[in-house]
Amino acid sequence: MVSTTFTNLTDEKQTKIRQALLKEFSEEPLATAQVAPIVKTAGIARGAFYKYFDDLTDAYKYLYGVAMRDIHSEINNETGGAFEPQFYLDQVDAFVEGARDSQYFGLIKMHLMKNESLISQGSVDPKTVTAPEWATMILSHEAIKQIIVNPDTQREVMSKLSDALNLLAGKGNA
Incomplete structure (x- = not known):
């Protein structure tokens, strides 16, 4: 589950991290996705990633949930x-x-x-x-x-x- 440390980040920082997650998880299956490209794209330390998420699966579930809420919000x-x-x-x-x-x-x-x-x-x-x-x-x-x-x-x-x-x-x- 995404940490409160992540939810307490500025909207701008959260957006940057979500965009990095989106890039990696749109290009790589979860089985081969890696933390390194995410932290590089987001401009964060590897340790920070693990302060925000338990692991890649946790980050994936978080992002996929965001995507589903965003898309479903427009549907009656x-x-x-x-x-x-x-x-x-x-x-x-x-x-x-x-x-x-x-x-x-x-x-x-x-x-x-x-x-x-x-x-x-x-x-x-x-x-x-x-x-x-x-x-x-x-x-x-x-x-x-x-x-x-x-x-x-x-x-x-x-x-x-x-x-x-x-x-x-x-x-x-x-």
Whole structure:
């Protein structure tokens, strides 16, 4: 977890460190990323890095969390209570567009291609959501991954996702 020492830095210093992290983690998978380029780019001592973060994985999780909060902050998350396929299709479109237009696109693409399996992310307990909601989360994540990794498949992926979500809503045929 990012330290209070880091959060007490000036915004300018935090931004410089985040940019250095972003550069390294967008260009290198977590398995081969190194502290040396980060500290050089950020202009900080190696020891300072370890005062801010436990290790590279901690720094990665911090940055990825920042990226997700930034992109999700622009997305409407209010479902209105009913299972509406179009709402989820709009969510996927908004996330893909937000990721594509953000400084974090390289990080997100690297995450989906190389790092996702290395980072344990709190998954949703299937007991806390309905079957259609759970299936929608899984399908939406996979659709996002396919579109970001292979942008020319977006139309086909969104069409298949639409068909699948409509089936889950009882509104269509396969």
